Amino acid sequence: MSSDWSPGEVHETFTEWALAQGVIANKVRPARFPGRGLGMIATEKIEAGEFVVKIPTTLILTREKIPSSFRSQFREDTRVQAIMAAYLTCASAEELAPYDLWRKTWPTRQCFEDSLPMLWPRSLGGLTWPDTDPNDSPSKMNYLPPCISGTWNQVKQGRALKQYESDHQNLVKQQEKRIRTAWEDVKAAIPDIDWKGFSYHWLILNTRSFYWVAPDQEAPEDRNDAMALLPFADYFNHSDIECDVKFDESQYTLSATENYESGDEVYMNYGSHPNDFLLTEYGFFLDKHDSDCIYLDDIIFRDLASPEKQEELWLNQYYGDYSVTSDGVCYRTEVAACLVYMEEEQWRNHVLEGSEEGFDEKKTNIIIQGWLKAYLSEAEVTVSALHTAMKSGAVPEAHHGKAEALIRRWAQIHRVLEGALSATSLSD
Numbered sequence: 001m002s003s004d005w006s007p008g009e010v011h012e013t014f015t016e017w018a019l020a021q022g023v024i025a026n027k028v029r030p031a032r033f034p035g036r037g038l039g040m041i042a043t044e045k046i047e048a049g050e051f052v053v054k055i056p057t058t059l060i061l062t063r064e065k066i067p068s069s070f071r072s073q074f075r076e077d078t079r080v081q082a083i084m085a086a087y088l089t090c091a092s093a094e095e096l097a098p099y100d101l102w103r104k105t106w107p108t109r110q111c112f113e114d115s116l117p118m119l120w121p122r123s124l125g126g127l128t129w130p131d132t133d134p135n136d137s138p139s140k141m142n143y144l145p146p147c148i149s150g151t152w153n154q155v156k157q158g159r160a161l162k163q164y165e166s167d168h169q170n171l172v173k174q175q176e177k178r179i180r181t182a183w184e185d186v187k188a189a190i191p192d193i194d195w196k197g198f199s200y201h202w203l204i205l206n207t208r209s210f211y212w213v214a215p216d217q218e219a220p221e222d223r224n225d226a227m228a229l230l231p232f233a234d235y236f237n238h239s240d241i242e243c244d245v246k247f248d249e250s251q252y253t254l255s256a257t258e259n260y261e262s263g264d265e266v267y268m269n270y271g272s273h274p275n276d277f278l279l280t281e282y283g284f285f286l287d288k289h290d291s292d293c294i295y296l297d298d299i300i301f302r303d304l305a306s307p308e309k310q311e312e313l314w315l316n317q318y319y320g321d322y323s324v325t326s327d328g329v330c331y332r333t334e335v336a337a338c339l340v341y342m343e344e345e346q347w348r349n350h351v352l353e354g355s356e357e358g359f360d361e362k363k364t365n366i367i368i369q370g371w372l373k374a375y376l377s378e379a380e381v382t383v384s385a386l387h388t389a390m391k392s393g394a395v396p397e398a399h400h401g402k403a404e405a406l407i408r409r410w411a412q413i414h415r416v417l418e419g420a421l422s423a424t425s426l427s428d
Contacts, residue, residue, distance in 0.1 A: 004034070006032060011030050014101045014231075015030055017101045018102075021056070022059065023056070024051075024053065025232065026046075028040045029043055031265075038235060039236070039266075040052075040236050040237070040267075041263065041266065042264045042266050043262060045259070045260065046260040047256070047259055049244075049255060049257070051253050052255060052256050053232060053254045054253050054254075055230050055232060055252040055253075056250065060252060061084070061228060061231075062084075062214070062227075063084060064214065066084065067095075071083060074086075074186070074189045077185075078182075078185040078189075079182060080226075081202060081205050082186050082202070084201075085198055085201040086186045086193060088201040090190060090193060114283075116203065116280070116283045117144055117148060118172050120402055121133075121136050121399060122137060122139075123137065123394065124143055124144075124402055124403065125142060125143050125144035125149055127176050141385045141389070143382060143386055143403070143406050144172065146295075147170075147171060147274070147294055147295055148280050150172075152378055154381050155298060155377075157299075158300065159305065160301050160310070161310045162320075164320045168276065169297060171276060171281075172280055182202060183195070208229060209227045209229055210229070210230050210233065210234075211226050212228035212247065212252070233254060233268075236268040237267055238268065238270040238278070239286070243255070254268060274292050275292045276294070276409070279409060285409060292412065293325045293416070294375070294413055294416055295322055295324070296372075297320050297322050300322050300371060304340060309344065312344050316351055324372065326415060326416045326418075334368070337367040338351075342359065343358060346358035369421060372417050372420055372421050375413070376414065376421075380414070390403050
């Protein structure tokens with residue numbers, strides 16, 4: 001490998017150790033990509049279907065590898081992620097010695113503070129934690145995208161009258177709930193545990209874990225409880241590219257699903273998530289992302305505020321999750337737009353039986369365009385406010401990188417909305 005791609009001594013030492021422990025790396029090695037950080041590089045041509053990494057299960061860190069004497073102090077419903085993070089924080093140096101070389105390759109807490117919105121200063125939308133600077137005041141403007149923060153600057157939000165699950169909205173609050181619950185559960189068992197250390201290891205698990213279920217176990221109801229850390233495999237970065245993952249009692253195998261040339265970065269897929277999710281959970285987003293989308297729920301529920309109309313949406317399974325891509329809006333959004341002007345019975349017949357009575361395509365398109373333009377206005381106002389805050393010093397220079405990342409994300413959102421507006425289905 002060219003010295004330009006060298007990952008550095010710590011990573012080279014760890015790679016040698018991992019291979020000596022039985023990890024098999026087929027035509028891949030860790031590398032440092034200029035301007036993009038660490039990843040996995042192809043050292044030779046890789047054909048689709050070839051395995052690239054095999055990890056012996058003896059090296060995988062799972063809940064079951066933690067001594068039962070440590071696990072037994074937690075309540076039965078304590079999440080796997082909380083227990084594993086507590087162990088990595090509280091275990092003795094002797095217990096953690098087998099993982100020393102691996103742990104040295106992990107990102108620092110500062111890396112998380114630089115990249116994850118939940119740890120950003122409150123002036124940029126970050127949350128309040130035990131170690132938050134008391135002088136860090138929240139901004140009157142909300143700079144995070146609405147899918148992350150759950151709030152808007154220009155849009156008067158509607159209120160959803162029903163509780164529904166949404167994996168890709170109000171993300172930072174969902175993340176806050178998970179880590180605060182984990183912290184409370186762990187504090188109940190280990191009162192003197194250190195917040196900074198625990199939250200760091202919780203985030204390590206959140207950003208670097210793989211799906212794992214032991215052969216003699218049933219898959220848990222929540223995927224977050226099927227969690228393991230895999231040495232060496234955690235060098236792979238995310239892309240839209242699908243990957244093939246298989247595991248059994250002896251090894252965990254990751255295979256390529258497309259061809260790579262020597263020198264290419266080799267990717268794995270973390271899941272088909274929008275960029276707002278990737279930014280919130282992993283601290284990055286993709287410049288080109290076929291799975292990117294945004295949601296109009298807050299805007300739509302503003303125009304469908306009546307209990308009767310929301311009940312119709314609920315009973316007919318069109319309640320919430322109104323997504324937009326650059327190709328247009330989803331069918332759920334079109335259905336919701338019809339309910340704005342149609343009588344409930346007409347709308348019900350239209351949705352369930354295909355009746356055209358009362359349906360007006362032009363009205364539908366105008367309503368949808370209004371929703372998209374409201375989001376466009378939000379994007380434009382927020383980007384302008386970010387530029388102003390950077391120039392005025394309201395966002396200190398030390399945090400300009402974070403603000404610039406938000407400006408890039410808002411620019412992507414703007415392009416998604418412009419694409420949706422110009423989509424054929426929305427033409428007047």
